[in-house]
Amino acid sequence: MIIGIGIDMIEVERVMEKINSDKGFREKVFSISEIDFCESNRKFENYAARFAAKEAFLKATGFGLLLGYDLSKIEVVNDVNGKPSILLRGNFEDLAKQNNWNKIHLSLSHLKQVACAVVIIEK
Numbered sequence: 001m002i003i004g005i006g007i008d009m010i011e012v013e014r015v016m017e018k019i020n021s022d023k024g025f026r027e028k029v030f031s032i033s034e035i036d037f038c039e040s041n042r043k044f045e046n047y048a049a050r051f052a053a054k055e056a057f058l059k060a061t062g063f064g065l066l067l068g069y070d071l072s073k074i075e076v077v078n079d080v081n082g083k084p085s086i087l088l089r090g091n092f093e094d095l096a097k098q099n100n101w102n103k104i105h106l107s108l109s110h111l112k113q114v115a116c117a118v119v120i121i122e123k
Contacts, residue, residue, distance in 0.1 A: 001123045003101070006059030008052040009116040015051055016044040029054070031075040031089075048115035049108040050076045056119040057086055057104070061095075076106070084108050086119065 019026050026035060030050060038046040054074045058064050073090040086104045088096050095101075103122040109115070 002120060003099075003123050004060035004062050004119075004121045006056035006061075006119045007116065008055035008059065009114055010048050010052050010055070012044050012048040012110065012113055012115055015048040015115075019044070019047060027072070029071045031072050034072075034076060037078070042110075045110040045112065045115060049110045049117060052115050052117035053084070053086065053106055053108060053119065056106075056117040057121075060104075060119040060121045061099075061101075076108070 026047075030038070030047065034050055038044075038050065051071075053076050054071045057074055070090060070092075073088065073092045075087045075089060076084050077087050078084050084106050086106050088104075096104075100123045101121050105118075105120040105122070107118045109117075
């Protein structure tokens with residue numbers, strides 16, 4: 001049963017500017033493994049897509065930022081084939097268990113100027 005759908009789009013340049021000007025932003029928003037992934041290829045496009053995924057997830061929950069601001073605990077991971085998914089940690093993991101969010105689907109897309117993500121949460 002689908003309990004929520006979220007979508008988000010963001011300009012790559014906005015994320016690039018934030019990373020370049022706000023010391024600590026990257027570490028506050030992204031996990032260590034996300035940073036390693038993004039730094040290795042198409043840096044700012046990948047950061048923007050992952051930021052959009054975190055926002056889309058929050059929208060799909062129906063709670064938005066009421067769930068908290070520790071976005072590094074919403075982690076985008078890739079399987080061996082490159083398919084992205086969301087791994088929840090900390091309070092987000094606890095909320096997923098409490099709310100029976102058993103499956104989280106994620107799709108990412110990005111161009112040089114814009115990135116987007118769609119998240120579907122199932123019970």
